Amino acid sequence: MDVLAAIGHTSMVRLRRVVPPHCAGVYAKLEWENPTGSMKDRMAETVISRAEADGRLTPGGTIVEYTGGSTGTSLALVCAAKGYRVRIVTSDAFSQEKRDHMAALGAELTLVPSEGGRTTKKLILEMIETARALSLEPGTYWTDQLNNHDAIAGYHALGEEIWEETSGAIDAFVHCVGTAASLRGVATVLKRHKPGVRIVAVEPAESSVLLGGQAGPHKIEGVGIGCVPPLWEPALVDEILPVATDEAKEMTRRLAREEALFAGTSSGANVVAAIRVAERLGPDARVVTLMANTGLKYLSTDVYRRA
Numbered sequence: 001m002d003v004l005a006a007i008g009h010t011s012m013v014r015l016r017r018v019v020p021p022h023c024a025g026v027y028a029k030l031e032w033e034n035p036t037g038s039m040k041d042r043m044a045e046t047v048i049s050r051a052e053a054d055g056r057l058t059p060g061g062t063i064v065e066y067t068g069g070s071t072g073t074s075l076a077l078v079c080a081a082k083g084y085r086v087r088i089v090t091s092d093a094f095s096q097e098k099r100d101h102m103a104a105l106g107a108e109l110t111l112v113p114s115e116g117g118r119t120t121k122k123l124i125l126e127m128i129e130t131a132r133a134l135s136l137e138p139g140t141y142w143t144d145q146l147n148n149h150d151a152i153a154g155y156h157a158l159g160e161e162i163w164e165e166t167s168g169a170i171d172a173f174v175h176c177v178g179t180a181a182s183l184r185g186v187a188t189v190l191k192r193h194k195p196g197v198r199i200v201a202v203e204p205a206e207s208s209v210l211l212g213g214q215a216g217p218h219k220i221e222g223v224g225i226g227c228v229p230p231l232w233e234p235a236l237v238d239e240i241l242p243v244a245t246d247e248a249k250e251m252t253r254r255l256a257r258e259e260a261l262f263a264g265t266s267s268g269a270n271v272v273a274a275i276r277v278a279e280r281l282g283p284d285a286r287v288v289t290l291m292a293n294t295g296l297k298y299l300s301t302d303v304y305r306r307a
Helices: 040-053 070-082 096-104 121-135 156-165 181-193 245-259 265-281
Strands: 012-014 025-030 062-066 085-091 108-112 140-142 172-176 198-204 239-243 286-291
Touching: 025 156, 025 265, 040 070, 062 070, 062 121, 070 085, 070 096, 085 096, 085 121, 096 108, 108 121, 121 140, 156 181, 172 181, 172 265, 181 198, 198 265, 239 265, 245 265, 265 286
Parallel strands: 025 286, 062 085, 062 140, 085 108, 172 198, 172 286, 198 239
Antiparallel strands: 012 025
């Protein structure tokens, strides 16, 4: 079996202790079971295989992308498995573990300095322009995750898994927005099966641009890019919930201590928002969210290093 065949078919568990009484059931897909410990493996495999199929990526070619780390690690995995060179534009705003993991899988890294280790709109734009410059070199395919519609298709299988594992008994799906590809891919499938399912988007409260607020710095890695992402599809979304960085971090720590679920900060934000939805829906309903990636990617950050 090829390593890429190990992508997908992740487990789903019910949260027991962090969810208050009289709430809907809250369930989480353990996306860290993918080979790099992230849901982004799904997107990376689909984006590269589709580019191969239509000739955008040719044998001996080079992949270029800008990323906070999880997408880059997933692209590096697929490129290592398929024999492509991969060049990643990233930043010190993202954890050292992510950068080390990308490099271990063969990625060549270009670092763009951040402002105090925080994610800002300015940083994302600088990373994009750096990737754009690298993409001009011959034989290069820029996956351009913010604009690549192939990424949406990478999450259709995740939507089908959620539908099958809940036997269709799902009332809401709650998930953070970065590129918006994963929310859109899952929502497309769930709405097709059950038009009344509630789709809830989550964003950093400090940069609540989907709700019309101002872009601002935050520390929820991988989400909240400071502008409305091009793949955002508001017609699929029923509600947008802002979650503050401190709330997300505290829930991430609680998930580890109380649920034995060792995840990253965006997963904490997912659960904070999922509980808000569950409190409104009541005990007969079912809410699904994602453990987007493993906490092993965040050990050097302040999420798990409190004073």
